[in-house]
Amino acid sequence: MSSTVGPVADEAPAPHLVAGQPPARRGATIGIAILLLVQLMIILDSTIVNVALPGIASDLHFGAASLSWVLNGYVLAYGGLLLLGGRLGDVLGRRQMFVIGLAVFTLFSLLSGLAPSAGLLVAARALQGVGGALAAPQVLALLTANAPNDAARNRAIALFSSMSAIGGTLGYVLGGLLTDVASWRWTLFINVPLGIIALATARRYVAKTPRRHGRFDFVGAVSATGAAVALVWALTGAPDHGWGSAQTILGLVAGAALLGVFFVAESRVPHPLLHLGLLKSPSSSRRDRPHFWTCESIF
Structure with missing residues (x-):
């Protein structure tokens, strides 16, 4: 594997950028917004179910020791596979892995919310973390490919840092609100419409990057x-x-x-x-x- 370091010059231009013409700022903004939305969703899910744990334990009859795996199953799969997700993006294409990871994340968010038993919820949460691990490493690289100029790239990276910083705290607030207003299941269902919107627009507005050869x-x-x-x-x-x-x-x-x-x-x-x-x-x-x-x- 190459270890090339330097300005991100190998990225293919975003589909809304045309050589020799001014950047289509609206298209670039939509692409960046999609990526930031997905980053926020992934970070939120590390904390959003915390407030809902008592309701989950009551409905699905979790034991005191096993309840923590509703959180740990997601975090372990997400954190443990981040490195592999980044490498898969290099070899198979970052937008391709972003879309695949987002689809897995969205599907298992739905299945987590529908889980009828403790074991199925933990398994679905772990697979949700796998989807997050495939999508998350691609976000920062794709942000640089979608930004039409240096100023836009710097703003996108600043927003990325902000999303990562506030996502965990926002998860507690949003989790408590959804649990009080509806049910603990909505702390997981909330990802589904957002994921579908991102999936429906990603191929149009998010840049496609070249693949790199190498072994996993x-x-x-x-x-x-x-x-x-x-x-x-x-x-x-x-x-x-x-x-x-x-x-x-x-x-x-x-x-x-x-x-x-x-x-x-x-x-x-x-x-x-x-x-x-x-x-x-x-x-x-x-x-x-x-x-x-x-x-x-x-x-």
Whole structure:
């Protein structure tokens, strides 16, 4: 895998931009709005069901220990597969993976809201997180491709940061409102109309980017996700089972071992999910720091 760093010059122009003509600002604005909407949806879902947990536990008969997996199932799948999602976008095309991830996210938002049992809700939430992990890494790269000029790109990145910052807090407020007015299921159903709108307009207004050849680092993806699952499983169960219990110790040991596998794999595979050089002290490479990064340079 290449590690090209520099201005994002390899992006294909957005479909609403025509060479030699002024940018179609309305089309560019719609494309950026779609991407920011999806980013907000994905961040919201890490917290929006928090307030609804008592209602979920009552309706679906969750146990005290298993209820946390309504949140953990989503967060673990989302966080564990982000690196793989970024690499898939490089190889298969970022808009393609954005649309696929958004479709998965929207579908399993619907199925989560319809879930008749605790097990099905946790499974649907995990698959919802998979969709988020496929879509989210593409958003920032696609924002740069849709912006018609540097000023618009800077505004889009500032809005992206704002959406990411306020999304978690807004989730608590919106989750409480929807639970009081309707039902806990609407904390999940709310994604469906928004996702459908974004899916219906994405191919028209969001830029298509070129594909890059390379192999997928499945060892890195599996070990990173497995490490996250093992560590969170151990930490969430520790208050009930004790820090010295076999479950807690085995979970922590398994998580640490899988992290070791991940870092060894990333140092040896030709196309790693994470370039270990990015973990060096910023001061050691300050002179080479770029102004803009492509997805591929990070993943």
